[in-house]
């Protein structure tokens with residue numbers, strides 16, 4: 001399937017632009033007309049992280065005239081293993097600012113628009129409406145569904161990508177010509193079932209593999225060349241070094257883009273839709289959450305506690321709270337952890353940020369450990385508020 005170009009060509013290219021883009025201009029399919037379309041194009045990249053880094057760099061180099069960058073986060077040392085648009089001297093700087101500086105360095109002819117804010121239901125429609133195409137580099141389901149819904153409601157195409165460890169996926173969602181994200185994934189996964197990259201890790205170079213597919217598709221859509229990834233899901237396995245593509249059909253019953261849509265405007269709360277943690281976990285954590293500093297005080301006062309780290313062994317190796325016993329969350333799910341818990345001590349659970357330990361807490365309380373608690377903010381909060389000399393990840 002080929003689609004008409006998304007963008008009308010700019011009136012002309014300057015002499016500087018002709019010199020800079022000459023290797024594009026001599027490709028017959030791109031040529032002067034294609035490059036003028038890129039010059040006229042306005043592309044928004046959601047997130048200047050793992051996927052956003054290579055995407056922004058190649059979109060800038062390709063000569064996309066206006067590049068929007070939306071990110072509210074700051075550059076952390078643990079980002080540098082894959083977020084190559086940022087460098088050592090950018091640590092602590094706003095990602096949107098840091099990415100904009102790199103884009104200007106790669107191509108000063110690009111107009112950069114910085115959206116130094118979180119994408120919310122209040123601003124997403126207004127921000128998206130200023131662009132021809134969206135590149136989605138988000139890493140969480142709540143934002144993903146919001147990006148999809150806004151793009152469908154505005155009739156805009158977006159290029160989606162996702163990465164985890166050695167596995168990547170990419171597709172183009174454009175309801176006017178094919179399926180949307182909800183056609184492929186009607187329901188978000190149950191909370192706690194799909195680990196994020198922050199929990200499970202990601203091979204740094206995988207970001208380049210998937211981010212470059214996203215840019216490739218963006219350029220094809222903007223200039224109207226080739227066979228776009230509309231209605232196809234590209235699946236990449238870096239260990240096997242295999243690409244597969246799977247047909248994705250438009251779901252006539254899709255609640256958003258189907259024949260009788262029930263979702264006709266943005267949801268009120270995407271976090272709630274995707275459920276940051278399950279209801280059972282939220283209930284268990286309510287009134288049974290302590291701070292990292294309270295845990296430190298318990299240890300200093302030699303209180304009779306049994307501290308359990310429910311993360312994975314790799315994470316425990318990176319950083320752990322002194323005195324913690326490692327029992328990964330999976331052992332709570334299959335029940336084998338319970339016999340390892342002493343009956344005569346108060347159980348204190350923690351994980352990286354508090355989500356997994358809340359899930360484990362629900363299981364522990366159900367098993368009769370009624371005074372068990374978990375540490376809100378997990379080991380990250382411990383590093384921040386108790387012992388900043390420890391590494392964060």
Ligand SMILES: [Zn+2]
Nearest residue numbers: 180183254257
């Ligand atoms: Zn749909």
